[in-house]
Amino acid sequence: MAAESPDHMTDPGKLGYSIRRHLHERFIEVLLFLSAVLSVAIMLAIIVMLVKESVVFFQHVSLWDFLTDTQWTPLFDDAHYGILPLVAGTVVSSLIALLVALPLGTIIAIYLSEFAPFTIREISKPFLELLGGIPTVVYGYFALLFVTPMLQIIFPELPGFNLLSAGLVMGIMIIPYVSSMTEDAMRAVPMNLREGSYAMGATRLQTAIRVVMPAAFSGIAAAYILGISRAVGETMVVAIAAGMQPNLTWNPMEPAATITAYIVQVSLGDLPHGSIGYQTIFAAGLTLLILTLIFNIIGHLLRKRYREIY
Amino acid sequence: MKNVNNIDEIRKIIGQHKRWDLIFVIAGIFALMIAVLTFMALFAHMLVDGMPRLSWEFFTSFPSRRAESAGILSAWVGTTLVMLVTALAAVPLGIGSGIYLEEYAPKNLITEIIEINVTNLAGVPSIIYGLLALGLFVYQFGFGQSILAAGLALALLILPVVVVATREAIRSIPVAIREGAYALGATKWQTVFDHLLPYSSAGILTGVIIGLARAIGETAPIITIGALTFIAFLPPAPVKNEFPYVSFEWLTAPFTVMPIQMFNWVSRPEEAFQLNAAAAGLVLVVMTLAMNGLAIYLRYRMRKNIKW
Numbered sequence: 001m002a003a004e005s006p007d008h009m010t011d012p013g014k015l016g017y018s019i020r021r022h023l024h025e026r027f028i029e030v031l032l033f034l035s036a037v038l039s040v041a042i043m044l045a046i047i048v049m050l051v052k053e054s055v056v057f058f059q060h061v062s063l064w065d066f067l068t069d070t071q072w073t074p075l076f077d078d079a080h081y082g083i084l085p086l087v088a089g090t091v092v093s094s095l096i097a098l099l100v101a102l103p104l105g106t107i108i109a110i111y112l113s114e115f116a117p118f119t120i121r122e123i124s125k126p127f128l129e130l131l132g133g134i135p136t137v138v139y140g141y142f143a144l145l146f147v148t149p150m151l152q153i154i155f156p157e158l159p160g161f162n163l164l165s166a167g168l169v170m171g172i173m174i175i176p177y178v179s180s181m182t183e184d185a186m187r188a189v190p191m192n193l194r195e196g197s198y199a200m201g202a203t204r205l206q207t208a209i210r211v212v213m214p215a216a217f218s219g220i221a222a223a224y225i226l227g228i229s230r231a232v233g234e235t236m237v238v239a240i241a242a243g244m245q246p247n248l249t250w251n252p253m254e255p256a257a258t259i260t261a262y263i264v265q266v267s268l269g270d271l272p273h274g275s276i277g278y279q280t281i282f283a284a285g286l287t288l289l290i291l292t293l294i295f296n297i298i299g300h301l302l303r304k305r306y307r308e309i310y
Numbered sequence: 311m312k313n314v315n316n317i318d319e320i321r322k323i324i325g326q327h328k329r330w331d332l333i334f335v336i337a338g339i340f341a342l343m344i345a346v347l348t349f350m351a352l353f354a355h356m357l358v359d360g361m362p363r364l365s366w367e368f369f370t371s372f373p374s375r376r377a378e379s380a381g382i383l384s385a386w387v388g389t390t391l392v393m394l395v396t397a398l399a400a401v402p403l404g405i406g407s408g409i410y411l412e413e414y415a416p417k418n419l420i421t422e423i424i425e426i427n428v429t430n431l432a433g434v435p436s437i438i439y440g441l442l443a444l445g446l447f448v449y450q451f452g453f454g455q456s457i458l459a460a461g462l463a464l465a466l467l468i469l470p471v472v473v474v475a476t477r478e479a480i481r482s483i484p485v486a487i488r489e490g491a492y493a494l495g496a497t498k499w500q501t502v503f504d505h506l507l508p509y510s511s512a513g514i515l516t517g518v519i520i521g522l523a524r525a526i527g528e529t530a531p532i533i534t535i536g537a538l539t540f541i542a543f544l545p546p547a548p549v550k551n552e553f554p555y556v557s558f559e560w561l562t563a564p565f566t567v568m569p570i571q572m573f574n575w576v577s578r579p580e581e582a583f584q585l586n587a588a589a590a591g592l593v594l595v596v597m598t599l600a601m602n603g604l605a606i607y608l609r610y611r612m613r614k615n616i617k618w
Contacts, residue, residue: 021497028499029414035406036415039427039473042466046438049445104341111338115331124342126606131349133520133602135527137569138591141576142352145359145584172348203327205334226433233435235530236569240576260437260530267440267534273449281534285441289434296433 050289053282060276066283072246072262074280075269081280083287085248089256090291093167093238094231096252100171101227105178106220112179113186114208125180132176140240143169148241161243161255170237178227185219186212218303225299229292235260259288356595360588368589372542373571377582382590384541385571388457389526391545391560392567395461396525400468401518405507407469408476408514413502432470439467440534448535455536457545458561463531468521475517479510512612516605523601527594529569541566568594 058066061081069082108128112121147165152158189212197207213220235258243255244265257265263281271277371381407428415421443463453459483506491501507514545563568590575587 025497025499029410032406032410032414035403036410036424037420038403039407039431039469040424042442042469043427043431045446046434046442049442050438053445104344107334107337107341108345111335111342115335115338127349128345129606130599130602131345133523133527133598134349134352135529135569135594135598137527137529137573137576138352138356138595141572141587141591142355144576146351146355172345175345203331205331206327229433229435233437235435235437236573239530240573260435263437263441264530264533267444267536270536282441282445285438289438292433292435293430296430 046289050282050286053279054286057276057279057283060279061283070248072257074277075266079276083259083284085246086257086259086262086284087287088248088250089163089238089242089246089261090232090258090288092250092252092256093163093170093234093242093258094228096164096167097170097174097231097234098228100168101174101178101231102224104171105175105223105227106182108175108179109182109186109223110208110213113183114204114212125183128176128179132173132180134173136173136234136236137240139169139173140166140237143237143241155253158253159243159255161241161245162253163238163242163256164252166238166241167252169241170231170234173234173237174227174230177230178223181223181226182216182220185216185223188219189215218306221302221306222299225295225302229295232291232295233260233288235264239264259284353595356588356592359585360590360592363585363589364592373566373574374542377580377586380575380583380586382568382571382593384544385566385568385590386593387544388541388565389567391457392461392464392532392565393522393526395458395561396464396468397518397522399462399465400472400521403465404469404472404518404521405476405514408473408480409502409506411473412477412480413498413506428470428473432474435530436467436528437530437534439463440531442466443531443535454562455564456562457565459535460532460537460565460567463535464525464528467528467531468525471521471524472514472517475520476510476514479513479517480506482513483509512608516608516612519601519605519608523598523605526601527569527598529573532567532570533573537564537566537570568597 066081066083068084069080070084071080071082072085073080108124112124116124143165144160147169148158148160148162151162151165158164186208193211193215194207197211202210238258239261242257242261244257244261245255246262247254247256249256262284266277266281269277367379368381369386370383371379372383373385374380411421411424411428415424440463443459443466447453447459447462448455453462487505487509488501491505496504541564545560545565572587572590572594575583575590578584
């Protein structure tokens with residue numbers, strides 16, 4: 001075999017075939033590479049687009065006013081451009097959502113991962129997944145027309161639009177994300193850690209809280225961070241149920257607008273391209289993107305710092 | 311640690327710990343029940359309000375000023391066409407990107423940047439994609455407030471879902487399959503196209519369905535593009551009578567979609583329109599539940615059938 005040179009070295013027809021085949025392979029590899037690089041291009045496009053329009057915005061409005069003015073009324077004659085009311089709305093609604101989603105999501109995850117019998121787990125997981133797939137506009141409808149009237153029975157003075165009901169429904173909506181990621185993280189903890197703990201006489205709850213949860217910390221942190229960025233970026237529930245009036249308040253019983261709700265409000269109107277109103281939504285979007293990026297980076301660092309390897 | 315030498319005291323401590331276990335089980339079931347009951351309440355509320363409005367006319371009428379004669383014809387046609395664009399754009403790009411990252415990518419800085427980027431894109435709020443589409447597709451590329459712009463915006467949004475599903479499906483195929491193909495003289499692409507893609511198709515399909523189910527319900531990015539809510543006409547038909555028989559005019563047509571129609575009806579004060587919103591929501595929820603259910607079923611079948 002070694003004495004014969006390979007066919008394609010001697011036969012010109014086969015040499016052509018080999019070259020064609022090689023070019024064909026390279027061509028496909030380049031195509032695949034381009035589709036993979038597209039994700040980087042999208043990210044860059046997002047940043048460039050938001051920064052480009054925001055730069056024009058900040059030529060009209062100083063950054064100091066943007067960060068310290070307590071009124072956000074860009075569409076009025078007496079225009080004020082203070083992002084604080086929108087940030088306050090976002091923070092309050094997200095906090096309520098997280099107060100619901102993180103404890104309940106964690107309890108469900110611990111229960112499903114450490115306690116639940118096989119059948120309950122097999123039924124609950126797909127059910128929670130379905131719950132997470134319901135469109136957010138439907139949750140908004142539910143918050144406005146079901147949860148708010150219910151809450152008004154308990155708090156009669158509650159207005160029709162309020163942050164409380166939007167936050168509560170958002171929390172329920174986020175539970176499936178938190179619980180499924182937390183549970184995946186806990187189930188990835190090797191069995192022998194649990195067995196060691198049981199052998200020492202620990203109960204299931206002690207094992208879950210003192211052995212499994214610390215071992216799964218990086219995954220649980222990632223789940224929480226995902227929950228936070230979903231709450232901060234959630235749009236339709238707050239746009240429908242919390243009203244769209246920017247209002248600097250920390251009281252969840254009041255109507256208010258979030259950053260996302262403001263973008264929706266402006267988009268519903270017919271603002272001309274290039275006007276200051278058009279640029280405000282990009283400035284608001286940039287603020288939102290920076291907020292979520294900060295959380296993503298914190299999550300990334302936590303994962304790196306606390307990753308356990310077995 | 312307390313020093314316990316009395317057997318009764320030990321029994322008492324054990325009893326206490328067992329009680330805590332029991333309390334936690336009850337808490338877990340309670341938390342699950344909150345999720346279940348919320349879903350039930352949501353579904354029941356929509357069913358009671360929306361069911362009477364669901365009729366053949368509801369699906370075949372345009373939106374109207376009078377709530378009783380309003381329907382979702384333009385909305386579901388719009389949703390179908392937008393989803394078509396989304397699938398045609400996101401599926402090839404997502405699968406290609408997944409194949410590259412899993413099979414071709416060398417271990418270097420560029421690959422790492424791409425991987426981190428895919429994870430980051432999945433965490434970007436959907437409304438930001440709307441702003442991107444507004445600036446880039448609607449104005450920069452001049453697509454206008456069209457089906458094409460909306461479909462592409464949603465395609466970008468679900469791209470990470472398709473990429474991750476493709477990667478996971480391909481990764482679960484054992485190396486022996488690849489080695490077998492190479493041993494027979496197959497090139498890399500032949501291996502991927504004739505073996506890896508067919509074997510991972512069920513997993514990829516699951517991811518695509520989940521992605522599309524998410525895209526169907528997305529409202530925020532489409533509002534941001536500036537989709538009109540009152541559309542009482544259909545986009546031009548994709549098939550024509552005369553040569554060349556197909557037309558792409560519908561791509562640039564104004565449109566509305568199901569969630570936008572629902573949002574529009576929810577935000578009106580009249581109760582009659584809110585009943586319409588419930589009916590539209592019911593259709594939307596049934597659509598997404600059916601798609602997600604199909605995906606879950608496919609995954610279940612796959613886990614059962616494939617033993618490498």
